[in-house]
Amino acid sequence: MTEGLGRLSFDAGDEAASVPVPGLRYIADWLAPDACQEMLARIETGAWSTELRRRVQHYGHRYDYGRRSVPAAPREAAAVPPLPSWALQQAERLAREGVMDRRADQVIVNEYQPGQGISAHVDCVPCFGPVVAAMSLGSGCVMDFTRPEEGRKISVRLAPGSLCVMTGPARYDWRHGIAARKSDPEGGGRVPRGRRVSVTFRTVLGPA
Numbered sequence: 001m002t003e004g005l006g007r008l009s010f011d012a013g014d015e016a017a018s019v020p021v022p023g024l025r026y027i028a029d030w031l032a033p034d035a036c037q038e039m040l041a042r043i044e045t046g047a048w049s050t051e052l053r054r055r056v057q058h059y060g061h062r063y064d065y066g067r068r069s070v071p072a073a074p075r076e077a078a079a080v081p082p083l084p085s086w087a088l089q090q091a092e093r094l095a096r097e098g099v100m101d102r103r104a105d106q107v108i109v110n111e112y113q114p115g116q117g118i119s120a121h122v123d124c125v126p127c128f129g130p131v132v133a134a135m136s137l138g139s140g141c142v143m144d145f146t147r148p149e150e151g152r153k154i155s156v157r158l159a160p161g162s163l164c165v166m167t168g169p170a171r172y173d174w175r176h177g178i179a180a181r182k183s184d185p186e187g188g189g190r191v192p193r194g195r196r197v198s199v200t201f202r203t204v205l206g207p208a
């Protein structure tokens with residue numbers, strides 16, 4: 001398994017390629033290409049929500065983007081399907097291989113068409129546990145880790161089939177986001193983006 005701490009692409013002003021984001025773990029070949037294809041096919045059979053500009057699927061618990069919370073109300077909880085078998089298998093593997101501290105019980109699938117992104121954020125601290133793991137399917141992209149208070153930015157290329165694990169400072173102190181653009185800088189040139197689907201695994205904290 002190939003691991004690195006963030007192989008990086010840069011704009012002017014970004015940090016050197018060898019600078020890792022503390023607490024970030026990158027596993028390049030978590031999923032083989034055929035496993036990516038199979039997971040994408042299974043995701044296609046799920047119901048997409050269009051509440052955001054990008055399409056999403058929520059499993060296990062709904063995350064309320066407006067309130068930044070995981071609603072505990074049983075009626076709202078019931079509106080969210082449980083983890084499908086493909087997600088449960090991955091949640092089990094993540095725990096078994098020691099990537100996550102326990103089996104994830106909340107999964108969000110995000111779809112990004114070229115030009116779509118996600119603004120810089122820290123995943124809800126009171127809602128979710130200490131490890132957030134994200135698989136990339138379809139196209140790759142560049143994720144930016146930023147610490148605006150220190151003027152720092154580290155850009156990490158996420159390849160299809162890879163797993164990006166945020167713990168410690170990468171989870172709590174750095175923001176992560178994906179610029180809304182149609183191509184990413186790479187080695188002096190640009191790499192066009194295709195449709196990317198990410199699957200993020202979390203553990204829900206508290207009474208939810």
Ligand SMILES: O=C(O)CCC(=O)C(=O)O
Nearest residue numbers: 108110118123134198200
């Ligand atoms: O698309 C990704 O890899 C990350 C998505 C994300 O940051 C989130 O859902 O909180």
Ligand SMILES: [Fe+2]
Nearest residue numbers: 121122123176
């Ligand atoms: Fe996030």
